[in-house]
Amino acid sequence: MALSTASLFEDESHARLREQARRFAAKAIAPHARAWEEAGEFPRTLYAELAETGLLGVGYPEEVGGAGGDVSHTLAVSEELVLHGKSVGTVVGLGSHGIALPPIVRAAAPEQIERFVRPTLAGKTIAALAITEPGGGSDVARLTTRARRDGDHYVVNGQKTFITSGVRADFVTVAVRTGGEGHAGLSLLVVERGTPGFSVGRKLEKMGWWASDTAELVFESCRVPAANLVGEENEGFLAIMLNFANERLYLAGQCVAIAELAHRESVEYARARHAFGKSLAGFQVVRHKLADMAARIAAARALTHETAERYRRGEGNPAYAAIAKNVATDMVTDVCDDAVQIHGGYGYMREYVVERLYRDARLYAIGGGTREIMNEIVSKTEGY
Numbered sequence: 001m002a003l004s005t006a007s008l009f010e011d012e013s014h015a016r017l018r019e020q021a022r023r024f025a026a027k028a029i030a031p032h033a034r035a036w037e038e039a040g041e042f043p044r045t046l047y048a049e050l051a052e053t054g055l056l057g058v059g060y061p062e063e064v065g066g067a068g069g070d071v072s073h074t075l076a077v078s079e080e081l082v083l084h085g086k087s088v089g090t091v092v093g094l095g096s097h098g099i100a101l102p103p104i105v106r107a108a109a110p111e112q113i114e115r116f117v118r119p120t121l122a123g124k125t126i127a128a129l130a131i132t133e134p135g136g137g138s139d140v141a142r143l144t145t146r147a148r149r150d151g152d153h154y155v156v157n158g159q160k161t162f163i164t165s166g167v168r169a170d171f172v173t174v175a176v177r178t179g180g181e182g183h184a185g186l187s188l189l190v191v192e193r194g195t196p197g198f199s200v201g202r203k204l205e206k207m208g209w210w211a212s213d214t215a216e217l218v219f220e221s222c223r224v225p226a227a228n229l230v231g232e233e234n235e236g237f238l239a240i241m242l243n244f245a246n247e248r249l250y251l252a253g254q255c256v257a258i259a260e261l262a263h264r265e266s267v268e269y270a271r272a273r274h275a276f277g278k279s280l281a282g283f284q285v286v287r288h289k290l291a292d293m294a295a296r297i298a299a300a301r302a303l304t305h306e307t308a309e310r311y312r313r314g315e316g317n318p319a320y321a322a323i324a325k326n327v328a329t330d331m332v333t334d335v336c337d338d339a340v341q342i343h344g345g346y347g348y349m350r351e352y353v354v355e356r357l358y359r360d361a362r363l364y365a366i367g368g369g370t371r372e373i374m375n376e377i378v379s380k381t382e383g384y
Contacts, residue, residue, distance in 0.1 A: 038210070
């Protein structure tokens, strides 16, 4: 019997969502997981299918078209989709609105809610967030994409890279520089597909997350209506930082789900595979490796869900999410490596799930802020 994936902080509402997500993932994602990963994309219709269940809108208020719930509910859904869908790339692509929409929702401009938020939560449009640039990753305060006010428009010039869902997105929430140097000069603009001067530079080929598209974006004298400014001009840095905290928590949750899936696949393989006259599970060294994997997963899960509870209570700070992410990313790297080792030669074959998980796991120590940046956040928060 597998250890529980649920948190002690969860209630019946979380249990219902987990069951619903489990059923959807097993039926709509898992049967196609390998094909979609190999194809490098999943059907666009999957957004609408997920929206019909209400799961796409979990974590967003009903008044903006969401299904209600908080960060803990979103985390529960994401974990089950990864664990039972067996395609991390698909879940990541389906969830790109989770970092693109929150700044728009917080700004609470009615016209933007109607144009961007409601259609996305209904599965009709795809949203992406564009912050990272080719010349710099985690140092957001130094981004160079410039937006110059010109009458009723902003003229945007610059490039973005590593943008999840960037190829297919109908609109992108873009971090731009509208003021001087440093964090005080940043703003967020919504740039819609088809806007003159906005183009996809290229679709990027990645080590993992194959089913999610990732793009380079180019802005060349791109004229964006001033009405697409999210919040106030030059006040985008705080929105970006709030986004990062939630994103890092979601990434930690995905790490836990990936590791749990790798562990389950390894237990099944160890029981079925025989060597020297007995199953691999019959060898103490294998059993103990599986036990160590389970212990590391349980510890990371407990920390991740405790962090989510702190944020739900309004007690979170950047260090909590940074610590949870680092612990979870270290754990998933080790667990997926052990899973491949248990599978032996088969763990190196693309037909086995653990090979894909091993590649997928490597991104988590980089995405959403590198491991080193997380330690710097903790250092500054704690005053080291």
